Amino acid sequence: MKIKNPxxxxxxxxxxxxxxxxxxxxxxxxxxxxxxxxxLTVENRLDCILKxxxxxxxxxxxxxxxxxxxxxxxxxxxxxxxxxxxxxxxHLKANAEKWLADEILVDFGPTHEKIVYEPLGVIAxxxxxxxxxxxxYNVFLYAxxxxxxxxxxxxxxxSLTGKQFExxxxxxxxxxDVFICVIGDGTLGQQLLELxxxxxxxxxxxxxxxxxxxxxxxxxxxxQLELGGKDPLFVTEDVPDVQLAAVNAAEGAFYNNGQSxxxxxxIYVSEIIYEAFVDALVKEVxxxxxxxxxxxxxxxxxxxxxxxLAVLENQVSDALEKGAVLKTGGKVxxxxxxxxxxxxxxxCNHDMKVMKEESFGPIIxxxxxxxxxxxxxxxxxxxxxxxxxxxxxxENRAMQVLQQMNTGTVYWNCxxxxxxxxxxxGRNNSGLGSTLxxxxxxxxxxxxxxxxxx
Numbered sequence: 001m002k003i004k005n006p007x008x009x010x011x012x013x014x015x016x017x018x019x020x021x022x023x024x025x026x027x028x029x030x031x032x033x034x035x036x037x038x039x040l041t042v043e044n045r046l047d048c049i050l051k052x053x054x055x056x057x058x059x060x061x062x063x064x065x066x067x068x069x070x071x072x073x074x075x076x077x078x079x080x081x082x083x084x085x086x087x088x089x090x091h092l093k094a095n096a097e098k099w100l101a102d103e104i105l106v107d108f109g110p111t112h113e114k115i116v117y118e119p120l121g122v123i124a125x126x127x128x129x130x131x132x133x134x135x136x137y138n139v140f141l142y143a144x145x146x147x148x149x150x151x152x153x154x155x156x157x158x159s160l161t162g163k164q165f166e167x168x169x170x171x172x173x174x175x176x177d178v179f180i181c182v183i184g185d186g187t188l189g190q191q192l193l194e195l196x197x198x199x200x201x202x203x204x205x206x207x208x209x210x211x212x213x214x215x216x217x218x219x220x221x222x223x224q225l226e227l228g229g230k231d232p233l234f235v236t237e238d239v240p241d242v243q244l245a246a247v248n249a250a251e252g253a254f255y256n257n258g259q260s261x262x263x264x265x266x267i268y269v270s271e272i273i274y275e276a277f278v279d280a281l282v283k284e285v286x287x288x289x290x291x292x293x294x295x296x297x298x299x300x301x302x303x304x305x306x307x308x309l310a311v312l313e314n315q316v317s318d319a320l321e322k323g324a325v326l327k328t329g330g331k332v333x334x335x336x337x338x339x340x341x342x343x344x345x346x347x348c349n350h351d352m353k354v355m356k357e358e359s360f361g362p363i364i365x366x367x368x369x370x371x372x373x374x375x376x377x378x379x380x381x382x383x384x385x386x387x388x389x390x391x392x393x394x395e396n397r398a399m400q401v402l403q404q405m406n407t408g409t410v411y412w413n414c415x416x417x418x419x420x421x422x423x424x425x426g427r428n429n430s431g432l433g434s435t436l437x438x439x440x441x442x443x444x445x446x447x448x449x450x451x452x453x454x
Contacts, residue, residue, distance in 0.1 A: 001183055003160060006072035006302040007293050007337040013070075015159055018182040020191050026151060026180050027195055030122045033177025034149035038119050042097045045145050052141075052172035053089035056082060056133075059168070065294070067161050071129055072302040072338065074293045077256055085133035088141055091420035091436070096145045099441040112452040117445035119147030120222060121198030126189050126212075127162070128203040128226075129155035129304055130259045134418065135203045135226065136165060138435040140179065143201075144169075146444035149178045153192060155204075156185040157304050190215075197221065199444070206358075206384075206429040213432075224433035224443060227426055228358045229386030230265045232379040233415055234401060235277055236372070236392040237270035245391045246280035252389070252415035253364040254288065254342055257300055261430070262387045262409070262416050266348075266355050267366045268375045274368045278346050281366070282327045285342045290333075300362055302337040312340050312361045319345045319352040319365065329362070350381055358384070372397070376404055385427030389415040408434075 003013040018026075037045070056063065064078035073081070106113040125139045132154060140150045154162025166181035182188065186208075193200070193215040199222040202212050209225040216223055233252065239245045252264035269277045293301030303309060309332050316330045329343030340362055348355050348365035355365045369375045379388055379401075389411035390398050402410040408425035411417065418424055423434040434440055 001156060001159065001185070003070055005069050005337075006304055006306070009306070009336045009338070013160060015163070015183045017184045018188055023151075023182065023188075023191055023195060026182065027122065027197070029177045030149040030151060030180060033175055034119070034122050034147075037144075037149060037175060037178045038147035040147075042100050042145065042147075045147065046092060046096050048169075048173040049089060049092055049141055049145055052169050052174070053086055055168045055171055057086060063161070063164055066164060067132065067158070068293050068301075070160050071132075071158055071304045072293050073256060073304075074295075074298045074301045076296045076298075081131055081133050085137050088134075088137040088420050088436075092141060092145050092441070095438065096441060099438045100146060100445065110453055112450075114450045114452070116448045116450060117146075117442065118448055119445055122149045122151065123199040123201060123444070124192045124195075124197040125150055125152045126192065126200070126202045126204070127152065127154050127158075129157035130256060130261075132158040132161045136162075138226075138424070138440065139201045139203075139224075140165070142435070142440055143444040144174065144179065146441065148198075148444055150180075151192070151197070152179065152181045153184065153189060154181065156183075159183050199223070202226070209431065222433075222443070222446075224435070225426075225431040226261070226424070226433075226435065227386075227429060227431040228360070228384060229261050229263075229426070229430050230356065230358050230382045230384045231262055231387045231389070231407075231415075232382070233264045233267045233389040233391065234369075234372075234375045234379060235267065235269045235273070236390065236394075236397065237272035238393045238397075239273070239391050240393050242273050242276045243280040246277050247284050248415065249391070250281050250284040250364075254285065254300065254362050255416060257303055257340075258362045258364075259304060259360055260416060261426075262418070263360075264364065264389065264415055265359055267364060268369045268378055269366060271368045271370055278327065278344075278366060281364075282344050285344055286328055288342055290339065290342065300339075300342055302339050303361060304338070306338045308361055309338060309340055312343070312359065312363055315352075315354040315357070315359060315363060316343060316345070319348060319354045322349070322352050324348050324352060324354070324365070350378065356382070372401060376401055379405060383429045386430035387411065387415070 203226040290300040329341035333339035343363040388405040398412040425434040
């Protein structure tokens with residue numbers, strides 16, 4: 001596999017791809033390793049994860065440079081992700097033993113009753129490139145603590161980072177027959193689905209997630225899908241500071257080049273403050289530094305995938321043909337890398353692709369609304385269900401809006417945020433299952449009920 005730097009479109013590394021025969025052998029190895037690994041206490045397994053977290057933090061500058069070279073993520077944002085992902089390790093340290101412990105339900109009378117949480121076995125983790133630390137940790141660290149073995153397939157756009165996970169997990173004490181990283185593209189991912197794993201955990205697009213669900217359904221094993229979104233933000237006329245709201249909205253839309261499942265992808269603004277909000281947001285977007293991702297001042301680097309440039313061009317042309325106004329950006333940057341200008345489209349409506357189809361890039365559509373009811377109807381007009389946000393000074397008003405959102409996560413006066421303390425989940429085309437929180441720990445175990453009579 002040839003690894004390209006999206007900032008230069010040049011190959012800078014090559015990795016050996018895995019084949020089907022190797023996959024078969026690795027599954028056999030992992031099955032044997034998992035039996036021994038599951039015999040250890042949660043405390044012993046957790047100790048390895050804590051050491052892994054320490055090693056990653058000790059080497060984060062080198063690891064950030066690797067991630068930036070293969071994904072194009074600006075170096076400061078790579079450092080931010082690696083530093084921030086440590087909160088998953090801290091969450092496991094504080095909670096894993098509690099949520100994986102046996103539960104005694106009845107300890108009186110002739111029959112005692114308890115629940116024991118057993119690992120699923122060997123799981124396949126098909127991961128993503130846009131936040132490889134965050135979405136990777138959400139699965140493989142939690143699975144390992146719970147006593148599972150993991151076959152980890154990083155995205156072909158984050159393969160070098162995946163091999164670094166393997167390297168430091170081994171250094172931290174995870175046995176080589178408990179975690180294996182395999183390299184390959186979507187063909188390898190399809191081959192994984194044909195093998196008999198005890199669970200499948202995928203992060204990526206709705207289209208691929210749907211194919212995975214259809215393929216593994218007959219196996220009747222756990223399936224978790226963290227998929228895309230078309231996440232709305234509603235800005236009401238009572239926000240205390242229109243400029244601050246615009247700054248926060250812009251960051252929610254453009255951080256990591258908009259390549260985030262929970263990025264703000266469409267904005268609805270009260271007509272009373274519409275012009276002021278648009279002016280402030282465009283000013284903020286125009287201040288972003290776009291360029292060399294290794295420069296710590298760069299906010300927008302290249303897109304990770306060259307193919308996404310055409311998607312964004314199509315959304316812009318479609319919106320303009322249907323009456324949108326281009327306030328800034330709108331074009332591919334003429335250079336060797338995969339750069340797209342940060343783009344703001346206003347006077348949008350739901351006939352336009354930019355308001356309906358996932359963009360996954362540095363582009364935002366803004367639509368004027370007259371009332372909360374109109375905003376709610378537009379926010380609900382989607383096949384996705386990941387997040388929804390509102391900026392308002394009135395908490396009751398916020399709750400009335402957010403309670404009507406059929407999404408896994410809602411935000412009041414914030415957006416594009418993930419916490420390990422509460423579940424991360426999607427509805428409809430945004431996925432199945434939950435990571436993080438107590439539910440994310442228990443996603444990797446299965447309960448066994450004990451009826452015990454002396």
